[in-house]
Amino acid sequence: MSDYQVVIIGGGATGVGILRDLSMRGISALLLEQGDLAHGTSSRFHGLLHSGARYAVKDPVSATECIAENLILKKIAAHCISDTGGWFVQMQEDDSEFEEQWIQGCTQARIPIREISPSEAYEKEPLMSKEVLRVFEVPDATVDGFKLVWANAKSAKRYGGDFKTYHYVEKLILEDKRIIGVAARNLLNGEELIVRCEVVVNAAGAWASQIAGSIGVSLDVICDKGTLLAFNQRLFQRVINRLHPPSDGDIFVPHETITILGTTSEIVGTPQENSPTEAEVKKLLAVGGTMLPNLQGHRIIRAFAGVRPLHREDSEVPGAAEEGREVSRTFVLIDHELQDGVRGLISIVGGKFTTYRLMAEKVSDWVAQELGNTTPCRTAGENLSPEISETTRKKASHFLPSAAAEKMLERLGEDAEDVLMKIQNDPRKGQMLCECEMVSVAEVEKVASDENTHNLADIRRKTRLGMGTCQGAFCTYRALPLLWQEKGKYDPLRDELKRFINQRWKGIRPVLWGQQLRETELTRAIYASILEPNKNQE
């Protein structure tokens, strides 16, 4: 007898996508994640919802998949997506031969493109370099990774799916070359959890080879580190790509009030190697600077890096492994029975955030067949989140400033009702705890008390607390009493505050100049006196 039919390992976009898909088909599934949902690659990217145009020349399969998924996600995940549109911009030094191939590639992949005149482009994007030759519009958009992952998880839950965060899978359990369960460790209390199941889906992304390795199965995943920069303002109104063979620092992606510039590409040994370096930052600035003159003069909030899991074997090009970008970004599904003689284990490797749903569908089809379930996939047709009622919207705009209300509704969806109740009962809870990202006291209180919230970083991922200009200088302090209320749930406060501030510091270190450096001095001043009161005088 099994506890669940399926255990999914990995709480990134692919994992939660699979959980939702299986749950909608009536297959019982549990997802195990070693950290918080979306703590890895699914939140450490530029947040670009590809139109596919970026892959039009090199990778026509990806291009076709992207445009199809792009259109689906704009419908089913509208609240996580901002339909900004995107441009491909050809600069003086760019090869015109590539441009011809690109136009042809887009046509073949059925990606709608439209040329617009440089003069119109300058008018719409005044900060853009005036050295552009041609500009093409494509249906790129921006997507919030945290929101999309949580929306999938919540939707799955409504269909009976389960997930456990901070559960590290130590090994897969085999019996006669057949998977019968997994052994996991609860990282918060150290307890062991044994789950019996019929099928295990390894969707651990950059960590997938570690999971397969636990039963001696080899899975060759390349860890491709990509560093990105977050600027303090919306530099462009739409996604801006460079019309040339994809390289470092050639995509600008606007999100709300900030802009992300990415991405570098460097093969690293393990998924833990996600610290951005100053050299990468300078490289990004140099390339980005050709599309936006005086880029360095704009305030950078932080740098961050994610590790993309690429599958080595699907690249036939000799030596391709040395250069991450040359490896195909299309995903592969590995049935370990065919490859290694292990029944009931499937790994999903590679792919892109944009195609997470398609990947989940393919995996779920395989799982359904294995289990003899014939219910078809329905994830493309049903919205991730239920509509927010008009009453809730009205109430939100009554209790909160309109921009803050909108953000809160998008972040919390149906949970927004609880937040509004709190504010109704005590208007003081409508105050902004995080002034940069407009997060109210009530919202932080609600999220802090959530069963899946265990530390300040979890609160940050669910609310954007500490992700704005001040990088936690003020809001970390203000979140303190709310953590205090949840007695016993959080670490001793001093340790928790220090850990959170050090996490933020990791991303500030490589961009430590200008206004952000000034902000850092203020943050040190505040916390040096609160947290380290005159050690040498005690």
Next chain:
Amino acid sequence: MWDGIIVGGGLAGLLAGIRASERGKRILIISEGVGSLTYSSGVMDFGDVEQLVNQEKHPYSLLGERAVRSGIEYFQTLFPEYQENWGASPQVLTPLGTPRKAGIVPKGLNAGALQDAQRIVLVVPEGLKDFFPEVIKSNLERSYPRSIVVLYPLRIAKFEPWHELGKSVAGMDYAKYWRSVQGIKLLNDFLDRLAQEMASEFYEANVIQGGSAIQRNAGNGKSVVVFPGLVTSFSKALEKVIAEAPFPVVELTAFPPSASGHTLYEGLKRRFRGLGGELLVGSGVKHVERHGNRCHKVIIQSKGKDTAFTSHSFILATGGIFGGGIEVTPEVVWERAFGLPLFIPTAWTSAEFLGEQPYARIGLEVDGELRPFDSQSNQVILENVRVVGRLLAHWDPWVEHCGGGVSLASGWFAGEKI
């Protein structure tokens, strides 16, 4: 022709200006902004002076312990609110209610009375921003295990409309209110009422949270009131009200911005102007003219036009990275007012945010007279310019806790020499 021009109007610059003016010099202070005192808690920290005077290149070691002490004592003669003798290390409460040692503090912030309090009454002003009574209560209970801590609410009519809207009241707003005529009267009434209630049996019913029966009995002894959002320094009237209360009142240091720091800034400016000093706020130095190793003229841009000022000597008090004296870009790091060469550490940061950060020791190197000094050629760069405060190299206020000491000592010293 001025006797001295001081560029920068923060703590060090203003103190230098006051001392020099007191000595009969004609002083002009040019300040681009309003300094960073409003961000400070108003508490002066000196750090471990004995150790730091022996730390190579630290401003304390250049000035020597006597000058450090003289600077601090001079400041105390100007502002007697800052009591305490040299080396006494009074305690203050952090914004979270944890006691910490300080150098010198305004009388109202001195938390010494809490040591033998049997009952601590924490006043809870309605809607006060960045103030967490439950956390403070818990910290007070841990730090003063022999005391019981009770919360006592305070609402004043003036802020009622704010409360209704759920709008918070900043500490600066409360502090400003208490300094008004109406506020002083109301504070007097509030403390009277508190005193009566504390003496009466109705007391227990009116506090938000009391202790157990046994603790309540203990509470009949000595009481101390902790009062956030109140700043008594530099107000004779407020000091009088507090002095007349039948219990000690301890102010709480504020999360920035801080009314205590702001009050000190206003006090320094008043003092400087009172001595005939001229203060020009809102203009930065655009250009400096030199003759050999002397500076004689600064050109500032004000209201769209250039104005030149000549002087016998200059003090550079523009602050560090936070104050705006030093600008850092991905390519260059420069001293903004005089363009003097900076000491730039080779390593820039370390992983532990609150630990040693090499970049924080950036600044101008000086000789024993605080004149900019080129340590490679072993020469004074400008002999009639002195550097004070955060712009000096080789110190870090957040690791060494000596921010007040360096500013007071260097400011006083430069003011003596001008």
